[in-house]
Amino acid sequence: MKITIKHIAKIEGHGGLEADLENGDIKSAKIKTHEGARLIEAILVGRSYEEAPLITARICGVCPVVHNLCSLKALENALGITLSPQNIILREVMELGQTIQSHALHAYFMALGDYFGLKHAFDLGKRFPEATVNALKIRDFGNRLIATLGGRSIHPLRTKVGGFTKLPTQAEIKKILQDIPRVINQARSLVEVYRKVKFPEFNRPTEFYALTDSHKYTFYQGDQIVSSQGLKIPVGKFEHDVTEIQRPYEMSKRAFWKTKSYFVGALARLHLNEKNLNPKAKSILKYLPPRPIYNNFYNIYAQLIEIMHSLEEVQKLLKPLSRRELTQPAKAYKLKAGQGVGAVEAPRGTLYHYYEIDKNGIIRQCNIITPTVQMLANLEADLKIFLKGKTNDSASHASIKKLIRAYDPCMTCATH
Amino acid sequence: MPNFPKKPVIGIISLTCCxxxxxxxxxxGERLLEILKHYDLGEFSLVEDLPARPHYDIGIVEGSPITADDVARLKEMRDKSGFLIALGNCAHIGCVQAIKNYVSKDEKLKYVYSQIDKIENPEIVPIAHYVKVDYIIPGCPINNEEFAQNLLDIKDGKLSLIPDQPVCYECPLVQAGCLLQRKIICLGPVTRAGCRAICTTHGQQCLGCRGPVNEPNLDSLQRQIESFASREEYKHALQVYGVQKMLIDQANQAKKFK
Incomplete structure (x- = not known):
């Protein structure tokens, strides 16, 4: 028996599922990408390094900021540039803004309907009028954060190698700080909705990976990858240990650490960084089962926890910057040949960019490993168990789509 | 513009893009919900998982037709839409993926997929290459204020073309000293405004994402740019959002009519 879902709605990009079952045994379960190949890595080769942050932002419309910043981080590593502490904070805040807007969109508008039998995100407004308006406002706040620091929420404009073209004013930062307590309350109201969610039973042990930074639940800073098994690997080495597998007729690659599939994303970060969560985020951990949770349906609740954490973190990071007008948008630097890896935590997991540039700043090599490329093999391994007893009918399709959506795959990132 | 029913059905789809x-x-956000009160949202799979409808009064297409499936969906959308809108630079022009049109696209494919040779790798073209387009909402990304206004105008039956003015018309640097005068490549003089010069406002050059004005004086801009930059740098600037071919074609056409 074949189970075929041609298009999975309410995820980023176009993807489907093809599975083959024989007498109840699952022979294969494959996520199919229906995006065309844009060849972003290849088109950068032979062009100026300054174009990379701009062009790679266009990999993804829901997380352009993370591609933009990851690309800058890698290029700054290649050029030996260290950002000022102030500008590192501003970059971290942009990442947090991206996390807030992406998670609010996914955990609420794309995924939540699955748990209440709603097929249209706008119907959430009828079922949960207050929470839906709050989710919109939270997402809007994430966007405003990015726009205030980056000039625009989709495809930021103010970032550049060495820092920023322009900095936010003191008044703009104060306005953000003034708004945060209200947004935190809005996030709290969402917790009440998620408490009503019955997450399906599922269990398949896997390994979690995420970027780490000392004593911080990091999204931008840090150069080390940790795993739930206790591995600690520098970002540069990790990028080499990841094997990307190409399959015939399949635009999206699959990444394995050595030979194993693994999970990246909110639930992975939560397992690895839980003790560094901010207090309000920690206080809503109590609605989770004991860790480790080898059930990715909980990824959407982990995203909610991260929204709360990120709001608190923005508050913590921006407070010291609000005391005076910011100065020195960017550092001067000299062009030289070099190579550099950058890694950041995108909403969907660890993102890697690698560049090699020559002495004139022309890109000679480029490699980008996206979170979805890393999580797809893990999702397929989950599906190989989850599909047991499923058929090709609409009820089975609905429960399969629910699992796939909980992963929050981004097909446009997967293909790039 | 056709006469739309009282509550036009809208369908929004995407081909390959971000x-x-x-x-x-x-x-x-909330404004979208307000605007959509005047419409029947028939398809927008980013937020709904319902069957597609057989007819749309307004079909909106985002993205590049790269795969055969993209092309088929684009044609199907044209067939069932009364009025078809190209949304954003990919559908309008080709955006960053069109850079490969100006180099060896086979080599580029080999670089990313060294072990597979069955990946579709056509030249990147505007959706207008395959279907008739009735209206364009340009930009990378679109200016969503402009989109909101377009939908409100359609409802009131007064949709008009985007004014034929260059970005310089909206640029805050015109008075203070433009980027070109500071020897920074900028395509503002040949690019259609309506973005409120958002790039130059935030310290970036204009790279033409909204496409050319009706009569771009490209020769003059090229001379000015090549007085401080190489031809390769000039060409690369035209390629970032895939506008090179459209811009040159438009400039040549304008010359012919003079």
């Missing part, structure tokens, strides 16, 4: 223009629509 989907940023759809997110720009979502970013309108």
């Amino acid at each position: 989907e940023g223009c759809q997110f720009a629509i979502l970013d309108l």
